[in-house]
Amino acid sequence: MAMRSQVYEWDGQRSSTSTLASTDAGKSISIFIGGKGNNITKPAETNRTQFIVIEEIASTPSYFGETANNTASIGTSLRGLNGLTSQTYRGPLSYTQIVINTTEYFLDPDNIANSGVPGAASPYPRSVNFQPSFNLHPTVYVLPGQTFDVRYTFYNTRHGTGGANTYALGQDMCFVKYTLYDGPDSLIANRLLEMGITVNPGNVDWYKRSLLSAASAPAPTA
Amino acid sequence: MAMRSQVYEWTNGSATGTSSIRQTVDPIAQTVSGNKKTDIFIGGIGSNITKPAETNATQFVVIEDVATSAHAASAVQVRINTTDYFQNPDITDQDGVPGLASPYPRGTSSNGAISDGAGSINVIAGDNVLPSFSLTPEIYVLPGQTYSVLYTSAQEAGVVGGQTKSCTSVACFVKYTLYDGPDSLIRNRLLEMGITVNPSNVDWYKRSLLEQQSMPSNGGVA
Numbered sequence A: 001m002a003m004r005s006q007v008y009e010w011d012g013q014r015s016s017t018s019t020l021a022s023t024d025a026g027k028s029i030s031i032f033i034g035g036k037g038n039n040i041t042k043p044a045e046t047n048r049t050q051f052i053v054i055e056e057i058a059s060t061p062s063y064f065g066e067t068a069n070n071t072a073s074i075g076t077s078l079r080g081l082n083g084l085t086s087q088t089y090r091g092p093l094s095y096t097q098i099v100i101n102t103t104e105y106f107l108d109p110d111n112i113a114n115s116g117v118p119g120a121a122s123p124y125p126r127s128v129n130f131q132p133s134f135n136l137h138p139t140v141y142v143l144p145g146q147t148f149d150v151r152y153t154f155y156n157t158r159h160g161t162g163g164a165n166t167y168a169l170g171q172d173m174c175f176v177k178y179t180l181y182d183g184p185d186s187l188i189a190n191r192l193l194e195m196g197i198t199v200n201p202g203n204v205d206w207y208k209r210s211l212l213s214a215a216s217a218p219a220p221t222a
Numbered sequence B: 001m002a003m004r005s006q007v008y009e010w011t012n013g014s015a016t017g018t019s020s021i022r023q024t025v026d027p028i029a030q031t032v033s034g035n036k037k038t039d040i041f042i043g044g045i046g047s048n049i050t051k052p053a054e055t056n057a058t059q060f061v062v063i064e065d066v067a068t069s070a071h072a073a074s075a076v077q078v079r080i081n082t083t084d085y086f087q088n089p090d091i092t093d094q095d096g097v098p099g100l101a102s103p104y105p106r107g108t109s110s111n112g113a114i115s116d117g118a119g120s121i122n123v124i125a126g127d128n129v130l131p132s133f134s135l136t137p138e139i140y141v142l143p144g145q146t147y148s149v150l151y152t153s154a155q156e157a158g159v160v161g162g163q164t165k166s167c168t169s170v171a172c173f174v175k176y177t178l179y180d181g182p183d184s185l186i187r188n189r190l191l192e193m194g195i196t197v198n199p200s201n202v203d204w205y206k207r208s209l210l211e212q213q214s215m216p217s218n219g220g221v222a
Helices: A184-195 A201-216 B182-193 B199-214
Strands: A003-011 A050-059 A094-100 A140-142 A147-154 A173-182 B003-011 B019-021 B046-048 B059-068 B074-080 B113-115 B122-124 B139-141 B146-153 B171-180
Touching (some): A003 A147, A050 A094, A147 A173, B003 B146, B059 B146, B146 B171, B171 B182
Antiparallel strands (some): A094 A147, B059 B171, B113 B122
């Protein structure tokens, strides 16, 4: 199993100890070790024989365009997303950023890091109402020995049920799809990178076939 | 990270004043005048950045997607230096790609949604708007150029802001790839050769260079 498709799903409320709260609005929270929702035991990193290709990131979507009421009363959900009737949007206004070592991947045109990909552009889960405008191409490479992180930020404090500022399961979610290359396949991934070839399972297999073909070819005569 | 997929999202929301640098917590919809182009980067309405979007001498940007809200008669235009990209057949100005053709978020409704007076019922248009438009060929921003993305609401009243009964939010989305450093030089070379600039072709050019380097020289012995 040297080349494995992997996923990680995070929910800000999936924890018995510490869950996402309205005071976390505007903060960039690690979905791996941020201390909110379901976490893992240590920062995400690759060892010397691993190579990771992040292929997709997504988060809870938002809805823009509700014509608001001037009374901040409790509103029912709109396409499964919540907010106050005084608000012109529903849902968490969420964003997902990738950080490699200490460098944020997504920048604004003024070359300053932003909060990342909007959930409205890359929604999780996808539905008829919320479809992706964004695909992560080119993909993001995590080279051997690097640390990586995925960070979730939300800006609407009133996205709980009925416009509440407390949240339930499924109201702040994040999803990451990546491929883990390990052992010999990690070496091949590095070789492809040096050659300027996109690292994906198809190209790794192609390189292996090329090696086997070269090895089985008759030796050149003098 | 010489070739990076990037996104920019603009909304007419700002928590304080008519604009803010980047997204803010609990933004309030701001008024956008009708039939007036608003720069989504530095237009002074909603979420903005610190300076005009531009490429430096070692950067090359390829804009791959522009989208905007499907309601409020929204449209989005791309401007390179002082030239608008989308034109009418008679070479006159137009507002650009309509939100109904390139909706953001995808799957949103064309009429927005309305809270009733009691704030308990939301009337939701039953449609899910999907894209009729894809930005092919893409738009190139060469090193040293300035670019802007302009939002227009063709509604006479524009987009009403504040927290009044008729206020609403609108959004714009831009997906682009930023080529930096050596990859930017390769982009320029591809452009000179008349080859489409995309990650695959950049990788192909890199491979060609490597193959040329590894070939034996053709020079004969004198």
